[in-house]
Amino acid sequence: MKHSKSNAIVLAKDAQLLASGTGQTSRVDALEQAIAKAHKFGFDLHGAVMASDAFFPFPDCVTIAATAGITAVVQPGGSVRDQESITACDELGIAMVLTGHRHFKH
Numbered sequence: 001m002k003h004s005k006s007n008a009i010v011l012a013k014d015a016q017l018l019a020s021g022t023g024q025t026s027r028v029d030a031l032e033q034a035i036a037k038a039h040k041f042g043f044d045l046h047g048a049v050m051a052s053d054a055f056f057p058f059p060d061c062v063t064i065a066a067t068a069g070i071t072a073v074v075q076p077g078g079s080v081r082d083q084e085s086i087t088a089c090d091e092l093g094i095a096m097v098l099t100g101h102r103h104f105k106h
Contacts, residue, residue, distance in 0.1 A: 059088030
């Protein structure tokens, strides 16, 4: 993640990077780009992990990730609205790790 241009989302599974969505104006766009890339190359996202260089102040990315089969989220946290994404993860059965560390590359 730290080598990807912000805003960035990376998808990984079994110690392998499946796809990344980078340099987008929104994390939703970055996630949709990463999912499309993973599918283009035939990767199965069920059980994959989504990591972001920035927090998720809205639950939209969590919902999109769950629909794609992603089962865990890694993000720095720090938004005043973190609880909305945490609640969405709880409701969708997705694990979430808040690192407290942001990688932001321009």
